[in-house]
Amino acid sequence: MxxxxxxxxxxxxxxxxxRPNGTAQPSLQPQQPTLQPQVVNFxxxxxxxxxxxxxxxxxxxxxxxxxxxxxxxxxxxxxxxxxxxxxxxxxxxxxxxxxxxxxxxxxxxxxxxxxxxxxxxxxxxxxxxxxxxxxxxxxxxxMENGSLDSYLKPHTDLSKVETLGMLRQIAAGLKYLHDEEIVHGDLTCTNVLIDDNGKLYLADFGLSMILAESENSTFNSCHPGNVRWMAPEMLDMPDQEGLTMPDQEEVTMPEQAGVIKPTKAADIYSYGCIMLQLFSGHQPYFWLTQAMHVIAARVGGTKPFPARRIASVEDGHREYSLRCLSNDPGDRPYVSGIVEFLDQQSS
The missing domain is CATH 3.30.200.20 (Phosphorylase Kinase; domain 1)
Structure with missing residues (x-):
């Protein structure tokens, strides 16, 4: 490459x-350096x-x-x-x-x-x-094009082929990490970068695991921006099904809940959020701007994507995405299954 x-x-x-024979003789004074492409073996x-x-x-x-x-x-x-x-x-x-x-x-x-x-x-x-x-x-x-999140804002008319292609690239990168026994731990559209040719790259993998393994309870509190994409078990939250909003003093916020190491299943939940973000055009909890408001909504059982906002997503795509968002980590597919699903959808 x-x-x-x-x-x-x-x-x-x-x-x-x-020179005396008329041939050119280089001067000892160099001109300005000129930049030219070169292969560098990193x-x-x-x-x-x-x-x-x-x-x-x-x-x-x-x-x-x-x-x-x-x-x-x-x-x-x-x-x-x-x-x-x-x-x-x-x-x-x-x-x-x-x-x-x-x-x-x-x-x-x-x-x-x-x-x-x-x-x-x-x-x-x-x-x-x-x-x-x-x-x-x-x-x-x-990467000149920055993150996928910033790229999507002006590109709101992606075709089905383009969307599936992007999801396939993200899944391929995630599968490679999981095959290498590496948990990304912070998978969002902001940590997917895009180059000049539209090729996608996963970035920032492994940092969340390092901070979690530091056994420092401040890990979650220094990580508020991505709470939208976090799996519920990463927030140490109870089962959201039928949960009612408790009194304010009873709410357990992530920084009080201790540190939980990211898992492959947690990566799948985050990937499911990316799937629905690309299919629907909305971030999870898009109507909330503050991280603490997102946390409160999640404790109250609010889903990341209102049903009416994803009603226009194809049934098969919506159902598979929601499977990735299952509250039970054991019900989520493996990344190899996601790759197979996307290949079937693209064929």
Missing amino acids: IPHYCLTMRNFFSQKSR KKMPAIISAGAVEKIEKFPNGTGGLGDVWMCTWREESWMCKVAVKSVRIPHTNDKELVEKIGKRIRRETHVWIDLDHDNILKFLGIVEGFGPLPALVAPW
Whole structure:
């Protein structure tokens, strides 16, 4: 695979002076470096990137999510440079040195797993770099089209073929992770990126698991933005069927409920939310803007997609999506079954 996001830097010398025989003699004064495409084998790159090789392009992050900030940067080596995305992982209470050290070690350990992942629908992990906060920052190729969530806003007229194709790519990437025994843990349309050719890539996989395994009860509280896509068991919520809204003081919010590790079944629930988002054009709980309002709605038994909003979705697509959203993790399909279903729908 030729990485399209890399350029070489070559010095071209002026040829004003000439040798006695009339042939051109290069000047010792180089002109401005010229950028040209080049194949760079990232598999031979070190997992730890020198902090001096990565520079921010702008003063402020280009994106902010539940797990951190994303910076547009340049990664510059001796003979080439490329635009990259650097994700600085955010945790509360960074003055807890023991916690920071524990999570940092975990990230560095997982680096050697992530860097070997190789799939068409998994965003290539290039390594880690220091200098973007107390924890190692994650480096990946920059995607000009951004997230699928932002891409969908102006593209509201996707055809059935396009929608199924996108879902198939996401499912293929998720199947690869699950086959490698990796739980994504934060699967949303904001963590699916899209390149110039419309190809989709899963990003930010594994971070939720690392934070959960830190045994820090603040994991959920630093992760409020994606509560819309979270499986109910991840919120430590009771069965929603027939649940009535309890008194305010009796509501158990996620940050009080302790930490629950993400699972493959939880990934399937999140995938079901993505399915219905693409089929219906609406995010889960789209009518609510605040995370705490979403939590309250979920505790009260409100479904992520009102029936009237998904009534126009084809019966087979709606029923399969709702199966992924089952409250019982054991009733949800495996990702291999999702791939088979989408292949049948596309044939």
